[in-house]
Amino acid sequence: MDLYPLARPFMSLIDPETAHRLTIRALRMGLGPRQKQPDPVSLAIDLFGLHFENPLGIAAGFDKNGEVPDAILAMGMGFAEVGTVTPRPQAGNPRPRVFRLPLHRAVINRLGFNNEGHEALKKRLIARRSRRGIVGVNIGANKDSADRIADYEAGIRAFDGLASYFTVNISSPNTPGLRALQNKEELETLIVRVLAARHTGTARMTPVLLKIAPDLGAEELADIADVALRLGLDGIIVSNTTIVREGLVSGVNADETGGLSGAPLFAMSTRVLADIYRLTQGRIPLVGVGGISSGDDAYGKIRAGASLLQLYSALTYDGPALVGRIKADLAAQLAADGFANLKDAVGADVKL
Numbered sequence: 001m002d003l004y005p006l007a008r009p010f011m012s013l014i015d016p017e018t019a020h021r022l023t024i025r026a027l028r029m030g031l032g033p034r035q036k037q038p039d040p041v042s043l044a045i046d047l048f049g050l051h052f053e054n055p056l057g058i059a060a061g062f063d064k065n066g067e068v069p070d071a072i073l074a075m076g077m078g079f080a081e082v083g084t085v086t087p088r089p090q091a092g093n094p095r096p097r098v099f100r101l102p103l104h105r106a107v108i109n110r111l112g113f114n115n116e117g118h119e120a121l122k123k124r125l126i127a128r129r130s131r132r133g134i135v136g137v138n139i140g141a142n143k144d145s146a147d148r149i150a151d152y153e154a155g156i157r158a159f160d161g162l163a164s165y166f167t168v169n170i171s172s173p174n175t176p177g178l179r180a181l182q183n184k185e186e187l188e189t190l191i192v193r194v195l196a197a198r199h200t201g202t203a204r205m206t207p208v209l210l211k212i213a214p215d216l217g218a219e220e221l222a223d224i225a226d227v228a229l230r231l232g233l234d235g236i237i238v239s240n241t242t243i244v245r246e247g248l249v250s251g252v253n254a255d256e257t258g259g260l261s262g263a264p265l266f267a268m269s270t271r272v273l274a275d276i277y278r279l280t281q282g283r284i285p286l287v288g289v290g291g292i293s294s295g296d297d298a299y300g301k302i303r304a305g306a307s308l309l310q311l312y313s314a315l316t317y318d319g320p321a322l323v324g325r326i327k328a329d330l331a332a333q334l335a336a337d338g339f340a341n342l343k344d345a346v347g348a349d350v351k352l
């Protein structure tokens with residue numbers, strides 16, 4: 001049963017971070033909805049050695065501490081990304097630090113990587129080890145770290161063998177200086193060290209994806225594409241939240257500091273997605289994220305070059321029933337355009 005319609009009026013009245021905490025608690029108690037029927041076969045896709053039943057995943061930040069990946073998968077998500085996790089536990093910025101912009105169907109957050117640290121997440125992932133389902137781990141650096149790249153290496157070492165894939169998150173706007181790791185030389189050093197930190201000698205090297213900001217210029221995007229292709233990154237996630245306030249008319253919470261997500265991020269992040277698809281010549285799988293709230297949005301990201309999708313903000317407005325709606329719409333649109341499967345539609349709108 002989907003309890004969300006009952007809870008929704010109450011949830012929209014309370015502080016968003018408290019509402020989120022209650023959601024996680026409900027999911028931990030097994031109160032989340034469960035998808036009954038299998039996904040349409042046209043939505044399945046194989047990428048970097050993993051088989052995804054459908055391309056829609058939960059974006060990082062929803063389950064920072066890996067408390068509910070299996071509940072997320074059970075509601076019909078094709079994969080779950082937990083984190084961002086940092087080596088040591090971290091309190092994050094003072095509250096309030098998450099704001100709803102209902103007029104724009106958007107969210108602004110300046111959480112600042114609040115999380116319980118590597119050890120706590122590791123225990124939970126070990127406890128679910130025998131379960132099926134794709135669970136990626138999004139790794140970051142502590143705010144006060146003397147060597148941030150070493151924090152990413154520690155993340156790889158802590159979760160190698162437990163994570164289906166890694167996301168290297170260097171694009172949060174809420175840790176001062178973090179996004180400078182997107183600059184060419186720093187990025188190159190980071191990626192070389194991160195890739196080398198993986199266990200060698202195992203049958204399968206854990207895939208490593210890079211998550212980038214939507215606020216990068218043409219030159220920075222070209223540098224990232226070049227580094228990704230040269231060093232053999234497995235994928236790029238486009239994008240994190242934006243510090244730009246494009247298209248926001250003033251209204252409740254529009255002036256808050258932090259990263260903006262939800263509907264106003266859609267156009268921007270999809271533009272950057274298509275740019276990266278073009279710059280990498282479609283040779284690296286991309287994950288489209290930013291403002292997805294419908295089957296149209298999802299299909300738009302696929303046609304702009306995404307092989308996988310993630311979302312977060314729209315769920316806070318529409319609840320978990322959105323997952324099934326997006327997948328059904330996406331399957332219908334693929335069929336209407338004559339695509340037998342998702343892979344054939346990837347990048348259909350981009351001229352290489």
Ligand SMILES: Cc1cc2nc3c(=O)[nH]c(=O)nc-3n(C[C@H](O)[C@H](O)[C@H](O)COP(=O)(O)O)c2cc1C
Nearest residue numbers: 059060061084109239240261262290291311312313
């Ligand atoms: C409250 C909140 C917390 C987030 N925390 C993280 C995080 O810890 N790590 C990360 O990589 N992205 C984080 N994000 C960004 C999302 O993963 C996603 O990239 C962004 O919200 C755009 O997707 P959306 O428009 O569907 O929300 C967070 C987003 C929100 C709204």
